[in-house]
Amino acid sequence: MISMLLPVFARRPIVGFRFVAAATMLTGLVGNAVWAHHTFSTGMHSASMSVFSAASMVLSVFSTIQVFAWLATLWYGRPVMTTALRFALGFIALFVIGGLSGVITAIIPFDWQITDTDFVVAHLHYVLLGANVFPAFAALYARQSDARFPHARW
Secondary structure (H helix, E strand, O other), X not given: OHHHHHHHHHOOOOOOHHHHHHHHHHHHHHHOOHHHHHHHHHOOOHHHHHHHXXXXXXXXXXXXXXXXXXXXXXXXXXXXXXXXXXXXXXXXXXXXXXXXXXXXXXXXXXXXXXXXXXXXXXXXXXXXXXXXXXHHHHHHHHHOOOOOOOOOOO
């Protein structure tokens, strides 16, 4: 959703479209296995933990590609500061914080130490709420901006 919203409010095509499209598809594919890095302390087999840890680390590469493309789109564009764009910027900030804390929880010995702490709760909220609620609000506010952006295709 953000990859579709940002180009409208930056008034330029997204930077690195093919890379963003590939990273988005690979995020969906690999992301289905990432949730298991929260279960390292359950007595899971060490080979399984290694696979889930590696998946979490690889996912950060795809997310980094997307974040840099979004920021480059804003940098090279002429952004119009609307409520929708502010929600999109808030999403990027929360996505980066959640992603960085996700890479940390992918480190198996560290995850054992932080299990059942507020760090994991914060990571979950940054990723789930920040990555889902803020883009939805951005899209709702962007929908109301049709009169100001008639070139936008929703």
